[in-house]
Amino acid sequence: MPAESAAGLSALREAIERLFAEPPAAPADYSPDHRELFARFKEALNRGAIRAAEPDPAVPAGWRVNTWVKQGILLGFRLGVIVDMSVGQEGASLPFFDKSTYPLRHLGPDAGVRIVPGGSSIRDGVYLGRGVTCMPPMYINAGAWVGDGTLVDSHALVGSCAQVGERVHLSAAAQLGGVLEPVGALPVIIEDDVLVGGNCGVYEGTVVKRRAVLAAGVVLTRSTPVYDLVQETIHRAPDDGPLVIPAEAVVVPGARAVTRGAGKDWGLSLYTPVIVKYRDASTDSRAQLEDWLR
Numbered sequence: 001m002p003a004e005s006a007a008g009l010s011a012l013r014e015a016i017e018r019l020f021a022e023p024p025a026a027p028a029d030y031s032p033d034h035r036e037l038f039a040r041f042k043e044a045l046n047r048g049a050i051r052a053a054e055p056d057p058a059v060p061a062g063w064r065v066n067t068w069v070k071q072g073i074l075l076g077f078r079l080g081v082i083v084d085m086s087v088g089q090e091g092a093s094l095p096f097f098d099k100s101t102y103p104l105r106h107l108g109p110d111a112g113v114r115i116v117p118g119g120s121s122i123r124d125g126v127y128l129g130r131g132v133t134c135m136p137p138m139y140i141n142a143g144a145w146v147g148d149g150t151l152v153d154s155h156a157l158v159g160s161c162a163q164v165g166e167r168v169h170l171s172a173a174a175q176l177g178g179v180l181e182p183v184g185a186l187p188v189i190i191e192d193d194v195l196v197g198g199n200c201g202v203y204e205g206t207v208v209k210r211r212a213v214l215a216a217g218v219v220l221t222r223s224t225p226v227y228d229l230v231q232e233t234i235h236r237a238p239d240d241g242p243l244v245i246p247a248e249a250v251v252v253p254g255a256r257a258v259t260r261g262a263g264k265d266w267g268l269s270l271y272t273p274v275i276v277k278y279r280d281a282s283t284d285s286r287a288q289l290e291d292w293l294r
Contacts, residue, residue, distance in 0.1 A: 004044055004049060012037075012040060012041060012044065016041060016071055016072040017071060019034060020075055027081065030078070035079060038101060041072045045126070045127060045142075046124065046125065048129075050069050051066065051069060052070050052073070052187050053066060053187050054066060060241055061207050061241055061242050062244075063163070063189050063207060065186045067184050073180060074183065076102060079101050082098065084096075101124075102124055102125060102142050103123075103124050104121060104122065104124065105126055113128050113133075114131075114133040114134065116136050119136050121137075121140075122139075122140045123142045126141075126142060127144070129148035129150065129166065131150075132147075133150075133151045133152070135151070135154045135156075137154065137155060138152045138156045139156075141158065142160055143160045143161035143162075143180065143187075144159070144164070145162075145164065146158060146164045147165045147192065149166055149167040150164055150167060151170065153172045154172045155172055156172065157174070157175045158176050159178025159179070160178035160187075161178060162179075162190070164190045165194065165210070166192045166193070168193065168194050168195075168196065170190075171216070172199075173198055174197070174201075175200070176188045176196075177203035188202050188207075189207040189242075190202065191210040191211075192210045193211045194208050194214070195212075196208075197217070197218065198217075199217050200216065200217065200218045200219065203221045204222040204243075205242040206222065206237075206242055206244075206245070208220070209244065209247035209249075211247055212247060212248060212249045212250070213250045213251065215251060218252065218253055219253075220245065220273060222242060226272070226275060227254065227273070227274045228275040229275060230276075230278060231275075235275075246275070248279040249275045249278055249279075251274065251275050251276075252273070252276050253271065253273065254272050254273060255272060257269050
């Protein structure tokens with residue numbers, strides 16, 4: 001399928017927005033033209049010509065959501081019907097039944113992506129940069145963007161529409177939450193050269209700026225304040241924006257004491273992420289070990 005021109009992408013956007021606003025009454029009423037439109041849309045996703053969110057220095061968090069792209073992804077679920085996607089011969093197969101519009105992403109050796117054997121899945125409608133490495137088992141959902149040289153380790157999840165930059169390491173069991181609805185909500189953003197430690201969870205459209213380090217077990221959500229011991233400030237998500245982790249911040253799991261009521265009497269503490277330092281030569285030397293895995 002040929003690449004879309006700028007004018008073609010503009011026309012694609014208009015057609016997606018129109019169909020999303022005025023859908024047929026029933027899934028069976030979608031026409032062949034509608035399905036061809038979605039096929040062009042998904043090919044543009046795979047190629048990286050469009051994405052659910054993109055950098056924009058004009059907005060406070062530095063990222064702008066592309067609502068129409070998320071609308072197009074949702075259209076795929078409306079258009080699709082449940083089909084048998086089972087793998088293997090009858091009697092010894094792995095049964096899968098999913099929407100016909102979102103099969104597994106087809107990749108070949110010329111894609112420049114390493115998918116190590118062992119049960120990983122990448123849904124169609126995902127952009128994968130050159131040099132991406134996928135360790136088994138891991139999962140990347142529709143609408144995600146994964147930049148060049150990124151490592152997605154075992155049991156890691158890249159949720160729907162999550163945007164992952166270049167040379168990122170998503171360590172074992174790291175979870176990037178999917179943010180598909182509402183369509184205007186910013187997805188999870190992990191910028192270039194970020195290290196996401198094992199068993200981390202990043203949810204609800206949190207933005208992790210470039211070269212930050214999340215130590216193992218850190219959980220970030222919009223409702224979680226992050227205590228910065230270096231800058232002596234508290235990072236919180238504004239009412240109309242995401243939680244933003246500053247560039248080069250090193251975040252570890254922490255706790256803060258309950259100061260009132262029964263919690264104080266019982267000596268309880270609540271979980272909170274804490275920025276204990278910003279990246280230095282020592283942090284960089286440890287991160288360089290990850291290059292040997294690529």
